[in-house]
Amino acid sequence: MEQTEGARRNPLSPGRILHTAVALADEGGIDSVSMRKLAQELGVVPMALYKHIANKDELLDGMIDVVVSEIDPPGAGLDWKTAVRQRILSARRALLCHTWASRVIESRTTPTPAVLAYMDSMIGMLLSGGLSVDLTHHVMHALGSRILGFSQELFTPSASVDPREAATAVRAMSGTYPHLAKVAARVDHDEGAVVGPGCDDQFEFEFALDLLLDGIEALRVRRWSSHSSQQAAP
Amino acid sequence: MEQTEGARRNPLSPGRILHTAVALADEGGIDSVSMRKLAQELGVVPMALYKHIANKDELLDGMIDVVVSEIDPPGAGLDWKTAVRQRILSARRALLCHTWASRVIESRTTPTPAVLAYMDSMIGMLLSGGLSVDLTHHVMHALGSRILGFSQELFTPSASVDPREAATAVRAMSGTYPHLAKVAARVDHDEGAVVGPGCDDQFEFEFALDLLLDGIEALRVRRWSSHSSQQAAP
DNA sequence: ACCTGAACACCGTTCAAGT
C-alpha cells in the first residue's frame, strides 16, 4: 500500500540506475554489473529495474553514453589536425577513467545516440578542415575505434606486471621467440637508463595517431581521392 | 566396465574437441560454443571434456591457435613493406573465415603460443627489412591488432543491411546528424554509380594499412628514433 | 579406481500468484 522508506527517500530513475551501474563497474569491473547485483546495490528487488530500463542491453548503452558525455567539446580556432588530435586524446582520457568502457563498446552492435553525435561532430571537424567528403569517409574508417581513444593493442598488459618477473620471462622466451625477446630486452634497457620512452602507453597511442594524422594531412594537401587513384595511399 | 561404442569408435582428443568447437562456432556463432553444447555435439557427457582440456579458457585459446595456424607463412624475396602487407592480408583472410575469432582474441588477456610465434615472425620481418629495434617496437604497437587482420572499426555493420532501408535511415538522421548523413549519402551515391569504392571493407582495411606502412617506411628512410625526436611522427 | 550425474552458484528474463 505504501512504498518502503528507502524507496521514497531515493526513488529509482534511469539516471540513478546508470550512475550506480557506472560506479559499480569502475570499482569492481564490468562482471560485477549484473541486474541482480545492481538491484542489490540500489536496495531494490531485481525486477524493479525493469520498470525504468527495458533490459540489460539498454543499461549497457546508457553506461556508454555516460562515458561519451565526458569527452570535451572540440576546441575552437585550431587547424583540423590539432583539433582532431586534442579531441581524440580527450576521448582517450574518458575511456581510461572507465577501464570497462572499451570492452562494453566493442560488444555492442549498434552505436548509441551519444556515439553517433560524437562521430557526427568529428566528421564536421574534418570537413571544415578542408577534407573532401570522399577522403573524410575513408579517414573515419581508417581511424576506426581510435576515434574514441581505443588503443587497439593486441593484448593490454595486465596491471600486475612485476618488472623483475618480466625480465625473467624475456630471458626464458629468448630461445622460442628470439625477435620478440630482442625488442623486449631493448625496452627493458631503455626503461633502466631513462633515456627515452620505453613502453609508455600514452606515447605509443600518440605515435600511431600522429602517423595516421600526418598521412591524412599529406593526402589532403595532394587532393587525394579514392576515384582518381589505383593505390589507396601512394 | 566397457566404453560405449560411440566413444570407442571416435575417442575424444584435444584435437577433435578443438576441431568440433571451431566448426560449431563457424556455424552458429561463439555463443553456441558452451561446454554443454560442445559435449552434446561430440556425443559425450559435459564432464568428459575436462579430461582433455582444463577449462573453457584453454578451449578458447586452442580455438584461437587453430585460426592463427591458417595464416600463410611470410613470402620470400620481397621488400619488407610488401611482405608485411601480404602477411597481414593473409591474417585478415583467416580471421574473416571465422567471424567469432576477433571477438574471442580480444577477450583473452594473455597471448597464446601461436600468436606469440606469429608476432615474433612479424618482428623478424621488420628487423630484417632494415627497421631499427626501436622503430620496430613502436611499429608493433602502432599496428596493434591490425597485425592479425583486425579491421578496428567502431561498429561492424550487421550482415543484414537492406540498402533501401539504409537510405531511409540516412534521410531520417540528416536532421540530427547532418555531417554523418552527408558522408553516408555520398557513399550511397558512389555505390549507385559504380564509379569508385563506396564502402568496401577490404578497401578501407587496405587504405588504413597502407597509410601506416607508408608512414613507417618514411620513418625508416629518415632513420627516425624515439630518442632523437620530440615529436612522434614529424 | 574411475566415471558421471546431480548439485552449486551464478545469469537475464518471464510469468503467475498474492495483495
Added chain:
DNA sequence: ACCTGAACACCGTTCAAGT
C-alpha cells in the same frame, strides 16, 4: 491493478555417490 517472488532456461565447474 500492481508489485514481486518464484521459476525458467541457461552457464562453467565442483564433488560426492555409485559402479
